[in-house]
Amino acid sequence: MKQEENIEEIESSDSEELYEKLVITITKGQEPLRIDKFLMSRIEGATRNKIQQGIDDEMVLVNEKPVKNNYKVKTGDRIVVYDDRSPEISEIIPENIPLNIQYEDDDILIINKPAGMVVHPGSGNPNGTLVNAVAYYLQQQNPNIDETELNRFGLVHRIDKNTSGLLVMAKNKHAMTHLAKQFFDHTVHRRYIALVWGDFDTEEGTVIAHVGRHLRFRKLFTAYPDGDHGKDAITHYKVLERFNYVTLVECRLETGRTHQIRVHMQLIGHPLFNDDFYGGDRIVKGTVFTKYKQFVDNCFELCQRQALHAKELGFIHPATNEKMFFESEMPEDMNAVIEKWRKYIGHKAHE
Template sequence: MTGEQELEETTPSDGSEELYERMNLKVDKGQEPMRIDKFLVQRIENASRNKIQKGLENGMVLVNNKQVQPNYKIRPLDEIVVYSDKEVHGEEIIPEEMPLNIRYEDEEIMIINKPPGLVVHPASGNYSGTLINGVAWYLQQKNHAINENNLPRFGLVHRIDKNTSGLMVLAKTERAVRSMAKQFFDHTVKRQYMALVWGDLAEEEGTIVAHVGRHQRFRKLFDAYPEGEHGKEAITHYKVLERFGYTTLVQCVLETGRTHQIRVHMQHIGHPLFNDDTYGGDKIVKGTVFSKYRQFVDNCFAVCPRHALHAKTIGFVHPGTGKEMLFESELPADMQQLIEKWRGYITHRPV
């Protein structure tokens, strides 16, 4: 029913969601109570009640960001998100004008600095408003011989999810797709992220080794499996950059690229990302009981209304020239403001 697919051989990721957001609904104020499976049958074309019930049981439908059963009765103003594991094929991509922050481009590759809140790829039933729609339009403008029927085959060789900001590389030729896919598969691509996490890490730096796989009960989530009995091997190296008492700014370097790897690994060691509503960071994890502190944290959530994760650098060997390339991006405004607020707080905190 919708998210982001991870194929480690071709599209490794962090934060990318294997499920595609197909439909986002807000229940009307005047809606009478109704079973959610019945409600969705009326709104999803060609969907059977049995299929929807299975989707509900498998965590493919969330109400107010929580999994519900088929007998749940919807209430006015409920927010419903329906997911799918089916990705849109290239021929279904609709070019759409949107601003793109292109950091570099040549005949083989594009480097794009993705803002937070932008979905990377269309999904079944949700064809517009994504980064790939914007790239298709951009390429069409560069070559007016291109139309909806002959869009160039550009490749996503890795992904970052909707609420992660930062650098992505897109391959524009088959040679670039093959080269970049192999580099990601061989773990030779240099990827550095910055994250604000809850808590004061005990060590200045460390390595997290734990398999990452889909949660065995809640299908939208991923989990860490330290014994390796489930999921795929995942390795994250972290280093403390700045401490704020109750939160810490860290640098994370990916050795592997599993779905939600940084978010899952940091939660696994007890330090979820700040304001990560999927992995427990959207509430006070560390701090005091004072109302002023609670208000401060709420203000921080408002400043950065998403998990605090940014793909800061990416480095690889150019598919055509063979030269080493390294790109770096600045922190987006929301994370900059968030960090400044925590700097101010720790500076003026009573001893």
């Protein structure tokens, strides 16, 4: 019998979230068929064992609920498939690296990541990462933990190496799936604080522009306002404090594309202060005269990375369904630069 489907791809590996999602809506004409067999014919390269394992791990939802492998799909079903598509990490070497753990229970870890720490091993960063540190921490808690359990343990999102702030990790598969769904449904509260170049004409606004890899320089990301490349991305911003030449803003994410805030701020002419990828590591606003240049260079020296901090994180607890909210202190380097700008503008006002 003929069948028709609406198949929609959502998210990509070029994203702070580490899970891709495939949504299949069966509109009509579907004869009853076991879900594992149904998905085998829909997902290229997938094995039955892998699909069955995903179903057992609640990585497959039908009408927003987990099902068994013998569930038979039917017309009207909305099937959501979560799949970890980020680069495989063959081995995690536990390393004794200090962690700033803000909260922990049987299901989640909330970590305040310092600037300069990579979240997970990859090309050029085989060790010294947050995941290496967490593996060591878990190993100390349970010396008999299976090494395979340490590989990419519970990582559902990430933040850039030189961005500081809050990150949540799952401690079991149920928590991982539950949190992944919240990230994809854009229900996770994420508030960043950024120091950006220039002054704003308005107090708040929204940037809507696709974000994807640069077509020529693959290490960079760029905005595609016409939506011809990349994935949809939405950033809401609000002015917190003005310093004439730079502005302190809050950014709230609806989507979590890699470098999203940095790319969106560059798009509207306000690159992040000292962002060496997107043009913020030079004087963007202000006359380049000796004293001012020296002042800016001193600020760059105080905060030797893009001035971006993941300050707030909120979500529904995967086990208790309670609303969880966490807030981290601003890091010393950003605080020092902000205070320096306050004094500089105050001094200029009294000249």
